[in-house]
Every structure is written in C-alpha cells, then in structure tokens.
Amino acid sequence: MELVNIFITSAFIExxxxxxxxxxxxxxxxxxxxxxxxxxxxxxxxxxxxxxPINWIINTHLLSESGLFKTDxxxxxxxxxxxxxxxxxxxxxxxxxxxxxxxxxxxxxFLPLITVNCAILGGSLFMVSNEYNFPxxxxxxxxxxxxxxxxxxAIAAIREKIKYSNVPPALRGLGMAFLLTGLMGLAFMSxxxxxxxxx
Amino acid sequence: xxxxxxxxxxxxxxxxxxxxxxxYDGFFTFAYTPNEVTKGGVHVKDxxxxxxxxxxxxxxxxxCYIFGTYNIGHQHFSAMGIYTGFLEGFHLKxxxxxxxxxxxxxxxxxxxxxxxxWFAAKKGHGIEEGFLVSGALIPLIMPPDLPLWxxxxxxxxxxxxxxxxxxxxxxNIWNIALLARVFVFFAYxxxxxxxxxxxxxxxxxxxxxxxxxxxxxxLFDALFNWGGLDTFKAxxxxxxxxxxxxxxxxxxxYQGGWERITEVYTPTxxxxxxxxxxxxESSKPLILIGAAILLITRIAxxxxxxxxxxxxxxxxxxxxxxxxxxxxxxxxxxxxxMGSFFFAMAFMAxxxxxxxxxxxxxxxYGFLIGFIGMIVxxxxxxxxxxxxxxxxxxxxxxxxxxxxxxxxxxxxxxxRA
Numbered sequence: 001m002e003l004v005n006i007f008i009t010s011a012f013i014e015x016x017x018x019x020x021x022x023x024x025x026x027x028x029x030x031x032x033x034x035x036x037x038x039x040x041x042x043x044x045x046x047x048x049x050x051x052x053p054i055n056w057i058i059n060t061h062l063l064s065e066s067g068l069f070k071t072d073x074x075x076x077x078x079x080x081x082x083x084x085x086x087x088x089x090x091x092x093x094x095x096x097x098x099x100x101x102x103x104x105x106x107x108x109x110f111l112p113l114i115t116v117n118c119a120i121l122g123g124s125l126f127m128v129s130n131e132y133n134f135p136x137x138x139x140x141x142x143x144x145x146x147x148x149x150x151x152x153x154a155i156a157a158i159r160e161k162i163k164y165s166n167v168p169p170a171l172r173g174l175g176m177a178f179l180l181t182g183l184m185g186l187a188f189m190s191x192x193x194x195x196x197x198x199x
Numbered sequence: 200x201x202x203x204x205x206x207x208x209x210x211x212x213x214x215x216x217x218x219x220x221x222x223y224d225g226f227f228t229f230a231y232t233p234n235e236v237t238k239g240g241v242h243v244k245d246x247x248x249x250x251x252x253x254x255x256x257x258x259x260x261x262x263c264y265i266f267g268t269y270n271i272g273h274q275h276f277s278a279m280g281i282y283t284g285f286l287e288g289f290h291l292k293x294x295x296x297x298x299x300x301x302x303x304x305x306x307x308x309x310x311x312x313x314x315x316x317w318f319a320a321k322k323g324h325g326i327e328e329g330f331l332v333s334g335a336l337i338p339l340i341m342p343p344d345l346p347l348w349x350x351x352x353x354x355x356x357x358x359x360x361x362x363x364x365x366x367x368x369x370x371n372i373w374n375i376a377l378l379a380r381v382f383v384f385f386a387y388x389x390x391x392x393x394x395x396x397x398x399x400x401x402x403x404x405x406x407x408x409x410x411x412x413x414x415x416x417x418l419f420d421a422l423f424n425w426g427g428l429d430t431f432k433a434x435x436x437x438x439x440x441x442x443x444x445x446x447x448x449x450x451x452x453y454q455g456g457w458e459r460i461t462e463v464y465t466p467t468x469x470x471x472x473x474x475x476x477x478x479x480e481s482s483k484p485l486i487l488i489g490a491a492i493l494l495i496t497r498i499a500x501x502x503x504x505x506x507x508x509x510x511x512x513x514x515x516x517x518x519x520x521x522x523x524x525x526x527x528x529x530x531x532x533x534x535x536x537m538g539s540f541f542f543a544m545a546f547m548a549x550x551x552x553x554x555x556x557x558x559x560x561x562x563x564y565g566f567l568i569g570f571i572g573m574i575v576x577x578x579x580x581x582x583x584x585x586x587x588x589x590x591x592x593x594x595x596x597x598x599x600x601x602x603x604x605x606x607x608x609x610x611x612x613x614x615r616a
Contacts, residue, residue, distance in 0.1 A: 034602050157599035158372055166322075166366035179364055183373055186381060187595045190571070190588030194579045 003139040006132070010143035016119045017151035018181070018188040023119030026110045027152055028177045037156035039103040040110065041149030043092050045142065047114055048123050051085050052141030055124040056134055058084065081124045086115045119148055151188075155180055218320040225316065225326035249368070253331040255496050259489035260335050260546070263479040266472060268296035270482070271343045274475050275400045279410065280440040285473060290428055298415045299343045299399050300478060306347045307379075308334040310354045318363045329368025329375075330358065336376035336546060339479025340539075340587075341383070342391055343399035349387050353379040373594045374553045377587050384587070397445055397475035404445040409438050447476055448537035449576070449583050456525030457533060469536045480542035483535075490545035499549035502558060503565035507544050510569025511535070518577055526577050538576065543568075543586030553594045559607075560600035568593045 016022045023044070030040045058080055060066075063073040093111050097104045104111070114120065123144045127137045158180055167176055206227065211219040272292025273285065282288030311330045319326045337354060357379035362371045383391050400410045416431045423430045448469055451460045464474055472482025480486070493499035515531035522528045535541070548554065548568050555564040568589050575585030582588060 034599070154595050154599050157602045158595070160602065161598040162365060162370065162372070165370035167370075168364065168366070171364055176364070179360065180372070183360070183378075184595050186378075186385070187373065187588070187591040189385065190575050190582070190585070190592045191579070192581070194574075194581075 003135055006136055006139040007143035007146075010140050011147035011150070012188070012191045013194055014192075015147040015151060015188055016123060016144050017148045018185045019192065020122065021181075021185075022122040023117045023148060024181075026113060026117055027148075027155070028174060028181070030107065030110050031152050031156040031159055031177065033106075034153055034156045034160060036103065036106045037152045038149075039096070039100070040107055040114075041145075041152045043096065043107075043111065043114060044117065044119065044148050044152075045145030046092055047085065047088050047120055048141040048145035048148075049138065050141075051081075051088050051120060052124060052127055052137045052144075053134060054084050054088075055081050056127060056132070056137040059128055077128070078121075081121055082115070085120050085124075089115045119144070151184065155184060217323060218316070221320045221326055222316055225319075225328075250328045250331070252498055253328055255498050256332045256493065256546070257335045259492040259498075260339065260479070262485040262488055263339055263482065263542075264300075264335075266482045266485050267339060267478040268300050269293055270473060271296035271299050271399055271478060273473060274398045275410070276434065277473075278398045278401070278404070278439050278443050278445065279434070279437040280443075281434060281437050288429060288434075290423065291431060291434065294419050295400065295416070295431075296343075298413070298419075300338060302347055303338040303341060303343075303345065303350060303478075304334075306350050307337045307354050310351045311337075311358050314355060314358045314363070318367070322367075327368035329362065333357070333375040333379075337379050340376060340380050340477050340542075342397055343478055345383070345390055349383055349390060350379075353382040353386075356382045369552050371552060372598070373591055374547055374550050377547060377591055380587055381591060397447055397477075401439065404443070405439065406441045406443060407438050410435055445475055447583070448474060452526045452529055452537070453580065454525075457529045459525070460529075460537070466533065466536055477539065480539035483541050486541045486545055490541070493545060493549065498551075499545065500551070500554065500561055502561040503549050503554055503568075504544050506562045506565030507548055507569040510566040511540060511573045512569070514570045514573035515577075518573070524577075534573065534576075538584050539586055540572075543572070543590060547586065547590050553597060555597040555600045555604075557601050557604040559604045560597065563600055564593055564597055567596075 010016070014020070017024075017027055026040060031037050059074075059077065062068050063077055063080070065072045067073075089112060092114070093104075096107070096111065123141060126144075127140055130140070132140055155177070159177065162176065171179065209223075210227075211223055213220045269292055272288075272295035275295050276282040276288055276292060282291065308330070311334050315330045316326060337350075337357075341350065357375045361373055361375050361378040362368070365371045380391075398404055400412070401408045402411060412431050412435055420430045420432050446463070448460045448464055451463060460469075468474055470483050472485070474481055490499070490504065494501055494504070511534070512531060515529075515534045518527040519531050548565060555561050568586070571592060572585040572589035575582055575588055577585075579585070
C-alpha cells in the first residue's frame with residue numbers, strides 16, 4: 001500500500017514536469033507530435049526506473065558512512081549519479097537504434113540529452129532527500145517517469161490539435177508551449193494537497 | 200423604408216474604422232442573419248450556426264439565473280433570522296439579489312466582450328460570439344460578494360490567455376468559465392474558498408454582525424416606503440443570529456459527515472437549493488431542466504453526462520464501502536444532493552469545444568471527470584469541491600483521448616482492408 005501511495009504521489013500529485021518543472025528542455029522540444037513524445041516518455045520511464053534503484057544502492061552502500069568504505073563520501077553523489085544516468089541512457093540509445101530506427105531519428109539529439117534531463121537527476125536527489133528504501137525508490141522512479149510520460153504525451157496531443165488553430169504569430173511554437181505548460185500545471189493542481197496517507 | 204434599411208445605411212466603412220465595423224457587425228448578426236447564402240450543390244440543410252448554439256445554452260441557464268438572484272437575498276435574510284419563509288419579504292430578497300448579481304454580470308460581460316471586440320478588430324474579422332456562453336456562466340459560478348475588480352482580472356486572464364492566445368472561439372483547450380474561476384480560486388483564495396463568502400451583504404460572518412447596505416439599497420428603500428412595503432432600513436437593525444456559520448454542506452461534511460449536515464440543512468432544502476453556495480449552482484431541479492433543454496436541442500452530449508454520473512456514483516459507492524472518514528460514509532446518492540455536481544455536469548463538462556470529440560473519447564472523458572472529481576471532493580481537504588478542477592484536469596487529456604481513439608480506428612480499418 002505504501003508503494004502504491006508513492007507511485008501515485010510521484011505520478012500525479014508531485015508530477016516532475018508540471019509541479020517541479022523539471023526536464024523542461026526535452027519536454028518542450030520533443031512534444032511536437034504524439035509519436036515521438038510517446039517514445040521519449042517511455043525512454044524516460046525506463047531510465048528513471050533503472051537509475052533510481054542503482055543510485056539508491058550506490059548512495060546507501062558506497063557513499064554513506066555505514067557503507068563499504070566506512071567514510072562519508074556523499075560529496076561524490078552528483079558525479080556518480082550522473083555517470084550512472086549517462087551509461088543507462090547509452091544503453092537505451094542502443095536499444096532504440098536497434099529496434100526502432102525511425103523513432104531514433106525523430107528523437108535526434110534529445111535522446112542522448114536525457115543524460116542531462118534534470119527530471120532524472122532531480123528524481124534521484126529527491127529519492128535521497130526523502131530517505132526512501134529500496135522498493136520505495138523503485139516505485140518512486142517508475143511513478144515519476146509515468147507522470148512525466150503522461151505530461152509529455154498530453155502536451156503533444158494538445159500541440160497537434162492547435163496546429164490547426166489561428167494562434168497569433170508571435171506565440172507560435174515555443175511561446176505557445178510555455179503557455180500550455182503553465183495552464184497544464186494549473187489543471188494538475190487539482191490533485192495537489194491530497195494526503196496519500198488517507199489511501 | 201424599414202428598420203433594416205436604416206441599419207444598413209449606418210454601417211461604418213470597414214477600411215476607415217475597423218473597430219466600429221466589427222462592433223456593428225457583431226450586433227447586426229444578433230438581430231439578422233447575414234445576407235450571404237450558399238448557392239449550388241451544398242448538402243448542409245440546417246441553418247444552425249454558432250450563435251444559435253450559444254443562445255440555446257444561455258436560454259437553458261435562465262432558470263438558474265432567476266433562482267440564483269432570489270437565493271442571494273434569501274440567504275442574506277435567513278442569516279439574520281428574519282423573513283425565513285421562502286416567499287416572505289419577496290421584494291427585498293429579489294432586490295438584494297439583483298443589486299449583488301447585476302454588477303457581476305455587467306462587469307464580466309463588459310470586460311470579456313470588450314477584449315473579444317478588440318481582438319476581432321485587430322485580426323480584421325467578424326466578432327466570434329464565443330463569449331456569450333462564458334459571460335453567462337461566469338457570474339453563476341462566483342460567490343455573490345466577489346469584489347468586482349477581481350472578477351475583471353479573472354475574466355481578462357481567461358479570455359486573453361485561455362482563448363485569444365489559442366486563436367479565438369472554438370480553439371481553446373480549457374473551459375473559459377472554469378479558467379476564470381480557477382484563477383480567482385488560486386490567486387485570491389480568501390475571496391472564494393472560505394465559509395464566509397457564500398452569504399452576501401456582511402463584512403464577516405459572525406453572530407452579531409450587522410448587514411451592509413449601499414446607496415442602491417437606499418434608492419429602492421425610497422420606492423418601498425412610497426409603496427408601503429417593508430424596507431431594508433427596518434431590516435438593518437437585525438444582525439446575524441447566534442450559531443450561524445454560513446457553512447456550505449460540503450464543509451459541514453468534512454467536519455462530521457451526513458449527521459453534521461442534517462443538523463443544519465434538510466435534504467429537501469439541499470435538493471431545491473435554498474442553501475448558501477455559488478450563485479447559480481444550488482438548485483438541482485432547475486439545473487436538470489436546463490440540462491434537458493440542452494439534451495433535447497442536442498447541444499450537449501448525453502454520453503458525457505451519463506458517463507460522468509456513472510463515474511461519480513461508482514467512486515462514491517467505493518468510498519461507502521471503504522468508509523475511512525465521516526465524509527466517505529455519506530450515502531452515495533446524497534453526494535449528488537450537495538455541491539455543484541449537476542451544474543458541472545450539465546454546463547461545464549459538456550462544453551463541445553473542450554470535451555473529447557470522439558464518442559469513445561466522450562465516454563472515457565465523462566467517466567474520469569466523475570471519478571476524479573469525487574476523489575478531489577472527498578479526499579482532498581485543500582479544496583471544497585472537485586468538479587472545477589477535475590474538468591480542467593480532463594480537458595488537458597481530451598486531445599490525447601481523441602488522438603488514440605482515431606489511431607485505433609485507423610489501425611482497425613487498415614486491418615480490415
């Protein structure tokens with residue numbers, strides 16, 4: 001039950017994209033069509049779901065004082081987290097290139113850029129500051145990824161729809177995407193404030 | 200030389216004064232259908248256009264307006280414990296209601312239509328009648344004592360950011376009226392979220408508080424004096440009775456569930472709507488008449504209404520089975536007695552622009568609104584009512600539902616071919 005709470009909280013109530021506005025660069029750049037957004041969203045779910053537990057193991061068993069080296073190595077946290085994320089992204093990239101070259105081409109530079117997608121590193125750092133245990137960090141990773149995935153396919157569908165709208169020329173493209181993100185954040189506030197403990 | 204000829208003669212020149220021409224065109228098409236007719240082999244036989252669609256919604260809202268006006272006054276005097284019978288002090292209640300509602304209506308429409316006219320002139324095309332419905336809906340979902348400048352800011356936000364930025368009528372993603380309300384809700388929470396605002400005419404809702412009457416009340420007092428009727432001046436010596444809180448049924452439900460509600464309101468009262476609340480949403484039967492008008496004229500989708508009802512009922516039943524808090528134990532059918540469920544179902548969720556447009560999408564859209572709205576109402580202590588936020592939430596996902604419904608149809612047909 002506790003794990004379900006964490007999943008729901010991280011997916012809807014504390015959505016990484018729409019409550020913390022993390023991972024905005026790829027969120028705004030790759031959300032022009034639902035198809036590519038779907039692919040990137042899945043990649044983010046995968047990377048978050050994998051890196052979160054690995055980072056948890058590194059953080060608790062290597063870096064903390066009770067860990068392998070018996071010294072406080074937490075100053076290495078950022079660089080090690082980034083290294084894990086980068087290698088995982090490399091893995092995802094190879095998989096996508098093998099199985100779906102068209103998606104690989106449409107994602108372009110933004111696939112390797114997941115490495116510096118702040119949603120991923122931010123998720124790992126939230127995990128540390130929330131002091132999750134191992135299964136909780138898996139639930140948090142998958143939930144956060146799912147929330148980000150929902151946000152990006154929703155904005156992609158909206159952007160596909162307003163392609164046919166008479167948007168003022170000054171707002172076309174990124175300007176509209178910023179506006180949409182803000183209004184989506186407003187809409188997502190409906191679930192904010194729910195205490196998951198009640199579930 | 201008829202009226203039509205005269206009106207046509209005063210038509211301003213489109214090139215010289217575009218703003219005047221847009222204004223003229225907008226009001227001209229209120230009264231007359233444009234002269235241009237299609238010729239040749241067109242297949243559209245119905246003369247139904249956007250303006251007539253909108254007028255049907257406005258007509259369906261009229262009963263809510265009449266009742267809402269009267270209920271403002273009724274709540275005002277009930278708080279002081281005078282004229283407690285529904286029809287006692289009829290003229291005072293009606294006049295007090297009008298004094299509160301009319302400024303809200305005028306400000307909402309002046310600001311909204313003003314912005315719309317300005318954008319239409321800027322773009323150089325005719326006025327899109329999109330604000331007719333929003334302008335009629337917005338005053339009904341506000342508390343009666345809302346400061347007018349807040350209303351003006353909220354309407355400006357909703358029309359500019361929510362609609363004109365997207366390209367005007369029919370292009371918006373989120374419901375305009377709800378955007379205006381959600382803006383007030385998050386930007387000025389004390390004016391809309393508290394228990395005190397739902398009863399108008401007092402500075403604060405506390406026992407012993409005297410009513411505040413302005414110059415408009417005085418003007419009518421002179422008239423009532425002359426006609427030998429009761430006056431506001433006589434009522435002004437009364438004050439709020441002991442034990443009155445002005446709390447709505449939903450805030451009572453948080454405190455102690457159904458038992459706490461029935462201490463203050465009877466189910467009949469809640470059904471007919473003689474309770475405090477936003478102006479137009481309290482009377483269920485009158486809203487249902489409006490919903491019937493929308494269904495008969497096929498303006499609103501019965502799929503959305505039905506699936507929203509099913510979703511909300513299902514969630515309420517689940518909560519009954521669960522029963523972790525007094526609010527969850529409120530019998531599921533009584534959940535519909537309180538709050539603004541029917542108003543949201545009839546007039547907000549069915550907005551054809553922001554709802555899903557495919558039939559499958561409509562079922563999912565309505566069901567999820569009901570389901571999530573009930574979760575927000577009962578489980579989220581931060582918000583008193585859930586429908587506004589759940590409709591905005593699902594507006595966000597409506598294009599996605601349409602997208603996947605259409606994709607599924609395409610792949611199904613490809614397989615068949």
